[in-house]
Amino acid sequence: MNRIQITHNPFTVDTAFLINDEAPAHGCKLSSYKESRLQLWVEKLFDELSDLFNGDNRFHVVFTGVESDFLDIQEAAGAAIAKGMQVELEWVQTVPTEQRLEQIRALMAEAREHPRFDQFIEDNAEVRQSIEEAFNRDFDVYVVATMSSGKSTLINAMLGRDLLPAANEATTATIARITDNDQMTEQFTAKRYDRSGQLVGQESNVDLECLKQWNQLSDTQLIDIEGNIVAIREREDVRLVLTDTPGPNNSQDEEHQRTTMGFIQDSKRNPLILYVLNASQLGTNDDRNLLGLVAETMRKGGKQSKDRFIFVINKMDVFDPENGENIPSVLARVTQYLISNGIHNPLVYPVSANLTRLIRKPSDQHTRKERGEFSVMADMFHEEPSMNMLQYMPITSRVHRTLQDKRYSDLLLSSGLPAVEAMIDEHIDKYNFPHRLKRAYDAISRAIDVGLNEAALIEQLQQDERTLAHLNEEIMGLQQRQEKGFDTAAYRDKLEREGKDLPRETELELAELEAEMGPVIRQLETRFTQQDVTVSIAEMRIKEAEEILQFHHRKLMNQYEAAYRSSQDIIRNDLHAEYQRYIAEIFQNTESLKLPILESLLKAASDISFNLSVNPDDIQEKRVVTGKREVSDSSWWNPFSWGSTKTVHEYSTENFVDLEKLWKERITRIEAEFSRLVDNARKEIEVGKERLVEQYVAFMNREFDLKFAELLSFLQAKVNDRKARELAITEAKELRAWINCFKAKLDSTLAV
Incomplete structure (x- = not known):
């Protein structure tokens, strides 16, 4: 049989494949799954293996990973066997996710007890928020x-x-x-x-x-x-x-x-x-x-x-x-x-x-x-x-075990609902725990990076006097450039004047949403092609159309709010990249000195945290629909209530309705309501973008200059004071040793 070894880490989202003890070729389909979550490719796995072995469908699969992922492999193998494939499965068990979360919770408590490292967490709002969400x-x-x-x-x-x-x-x-x-x-x-x-x-x-x-x-x-x-x-x-x-x-x-x-x-x-x-x-x-x-x-x-x-x-x-x-x-x-x-x-x-x-x-x-x-x-x-x-x-074998452990009566089990309840537990283990574990890991890792950068910066003060003199000159040069503004006045003016375009991803998403209603309206139109129908049929068609249009209107509102949130994330990341480029420009003229400490200084400046975020109050303010507006006899929050009673009264004396005419009279209003939703949504996304840019400019105006000046002043004091420098270096080495030990323990929580 063909031996397939799969090691999947759901926390780092990394997969290693061995095909008959050899890594798959670079162009092999399996190689493209290396950094994808197992649930994205597991259903295609055995078909891909069949293609790889030209129809030789005999596989012995050794899976190393958590139980919930193995159960997905097991399910895919069952489907493959049903197609006539010959599949044997072997599971190498790893530490359960719930146990890993306990380990990382203990590490979090340890991190909080270290006064210096705790400060790296407190100083970064994004890190704090991620940790809070991970342990919610x-x-x-x-x-x-x-x-x-x-x-x-x-x-x-x-x-x-x-x-x-x-x-x-x-x-x-x-x-x-x-x-x-x-x-x-x-x-x-x-x-x-x-x-x-x-x-x-x-x-x-x-x-x-x-x-x-x-x-x-x-x-x-x-x-x-x-x-x-x-x-x-x-x-x-x-x-x-x-x-x-x-x-x-x-x-x-x-x-x-x-x-x-x-x-x-x-x-x-x-x-x-x-x-x-x-x-x-x-x-x-x-x-x-x-x-x-x-x-x-x-x-x-x-x-x-x-x-x-x-x-x-x-x-x-x-x-x-x-x-x-x-x-x-x-x-x-x-x-x-x-x-x-x-x-x-x-x-x-x-x-x-x-x-x-x-x-x-x-x-x-x-x-x-x-x-x-x-x-x-x-x-x-x-x-x-x-x-x-x-x-x-x-249900999976794991759910079967859970139900057996609960020792329910046969009657209760046969009612079916206990199995649904056990499925909820399995879903938590399968998806919720790994996501929270990785989020906590990433947040703490971010604090570790900041701490290591700071330690490396201070340790590099351990230089000879000549090098320190050169460093002091560079620091003084940076201070002078800061006093002149690093040309930031022009940079800020340019940003405020020109703003930023909406991200391309957002523009594409908006274009897709704007085109979404066309097919729906055209499909509805086919129901209104008759000229003479009874009043009851007209009432029924109008009611059905109204329900469909209202449903899609609410659906679009939700999609636009999701587009707003995703655009905020993209713009925030873009501004962060802009900030990194700006920091790099500040240090451009120091490259000739080739001092590693200046690279560490650049990293320290890059670590200055600016929290561009939309607080809950802002989110509540951002509404695609902002109230009620009367349109004929329907309100804005119910734009397609066309006054069907009124329509019936108009035609009841003649006992027929011209459906085609009825539709033509209302299609303009329908399209206008959806167009207004599109316009309002785009405006709110633009407003959200401008708010983030304003927050960024405000950060550059107020906080960055102060924090960067503090960083330079701290370094200069240590350069000019031997005792202070030696004490800082000793403390930095101790901090680095503690962080490296802590990082090793943290990494072990995610290892498979």
């Missing part, structure tokens, strides 16, 4: 669903109590965020926030009735709940934050609809989405719109973009095999429905959330109706083998 324990799971899917029942089942109102009791128009806290075993606390973000209500022991009342108050924006989510184990390094999102078809709050869509579109944070479908009721327009958005998001990324969508098929208890309702056929129909909406190879998990809820709810709290429901479901799931939902689920 919260892991977001968003529950998304359309009407009648049993979403509230599913969340209550995970909580182990009836807390959230069911949709038929109080339509969910607010966002409910539930943070897991295993210490709170008896009650849940809750806080209610209004649309301005103000706390307007709180309960130390919240119940269903209270949440119903809060949910019905028109000013409620967010309900923040904390308590024990019994289904999920809270770990030291992670706690679940379960968010119940408003349905996208909920007309009470369009901003909330857009928020729900934004969770799906968020390909930067990649939050986990539980998309709940009603097994007995597929095919609503709302589902089709939302699933189209999911499909588009899944296509843009690799395996992670697919893995973060878990399709939970709820209400499986409504089917009765004794009445000829075949469960595999039901699931095949659901899978085909998802495929028809552009979602290929979906992860489908059939469940009865109501059965799980009633099992976990104390029996003495069951209502009479619930006692009857539970008795019927328990009998059916116990006696009918095909009702064991676990057998239909694409």
Whole structure:
């Protein structure tokens, strides 16, 4: 057999391949995967190997890496075997990611105890922010669903109590965020926030009735709940934050609809989405719109973009095999429905959330109706083998082990929901931990680089008197140049006068977004080609078109906000590169001296931190939509409510509607509304760019001169004072030794 050795490091995102004990040739496809995350190429691996060996499909694969990545190799091997390939797998286990995060947390505490190194962290806002985000324990799971899917029942089942109102009791128009806290075993606390973000209500022991009342108050924006989510184990390094999102078809709050869509579109944070479908009721327009958005998001990324969508098929208890309702056929129909909406190879998990809820709810709290429901479901799931939902689920061996360790009853396992809960745990280990670990590593490494640069600069003061005299002359020259401004006045004036163009990547992204609505509008136009149709058909066509246009309008708003954020990152990086070029120009005239210390001085100047960032208040100010504006009989926030009632009245006496004319009368308004969205978005992106440039110029005007002068003054004092110089050199050597030892321990946390 062909021996394939793969060593994958998910933290440094580095892969080493050996093919029959030799490295693959430079032009080999496998070589191009060296610096790519495994999930981006694992599904193509065995096809690539087949091509490489000209159809010789016998492979013995030795994989060295973490378990979650090996499970992906295992899944790909299973698909290859199904195609007729012969595959043997061997796994060389490495340190689990959770254990590595513990190691790096301990190192972080050690770094904070070193007064000098702690200062390198405190002085750099970007480093501080990255470390805070890396050690933020919260892991977001968003529950998304359309009407009648049993979403509230599913969340209550995970909580182990009836807390959230069911949709038929109080339509969910607010966002409910539930943070897991295993210490709170008896009650849940809750806080209610209004649309301005103000706390307007709180309960130390919240119940269903209270949440119903809060949910019905028109000013409620967010309900923040904390308590024990019994289904999920809270770990030291992670706690679940379960968010119940408003349905996208909920007309009470369009901003909330857009928020729900934004969770799906968020390909930067990649939050986990539980998309709940009603097994007995597929095919609503709302589902089709939302699933189209999911499909588009899944296509843009690799395996992670697919893995973060878990399709939970709820209400499986409504089917009765004794009445000829075949469960595999039901699931095949659901899978085909998802495929028809552009979602290929979906992860489908059939469940009865109501059965799980009633099992976990104390029996003495069951209502009479619930006692009857539970008795019927328990009998059916116990006696009918095909009702064991676990057998239909694409779960890994690791999830199987997790479920065995929990020692659940057979009835609870057959309800299906515990497997979904175990999948959440696996997703955390597979994606969340490695990302956080690498972020913490990169942030601490940045502080290490600054510290080593400073130590190297001071150590190089250990020169002979002649060299020190030359160095002193150069420092004095730099000071004189600084006093004259390094020609910075002209540089700043030029930057303020000319500004900066939008990055090319942003321009391309904006061009793509501007072209996005054309095909949608042309497709809609085909539904309005008839001249004489009944009023009811006209009403239906208008309603469908309005829903599609509103959906795409909100989708575009989210895409423009994402474009704004990405443009900020690009511009910030561009300004940082500009700053590095500027520092290099300052030192151009010192190159003839060839003193290594001047190179270290240049690095030290480059390390001066300027924090170009947009704070949360700025983000709130940046809105593509800035309020309400009346347009005919529709408002800006609902630009496509064309006054369909009015339209019906116009034509009701003649009992027909000219659809073609109707469309022509409205297409101008439709295109104008989308054009205005495009214009507003571009303006806001330009404003954001200008704000960053202004911050950069302000930094150059205020902070840089001061910090650079301090650096030169510090060096000059040490050059002219032997004792101070010798003490500084001794301290720098000690600092370098400590940092090198610390760096070795840090590097070991990421080694595979």
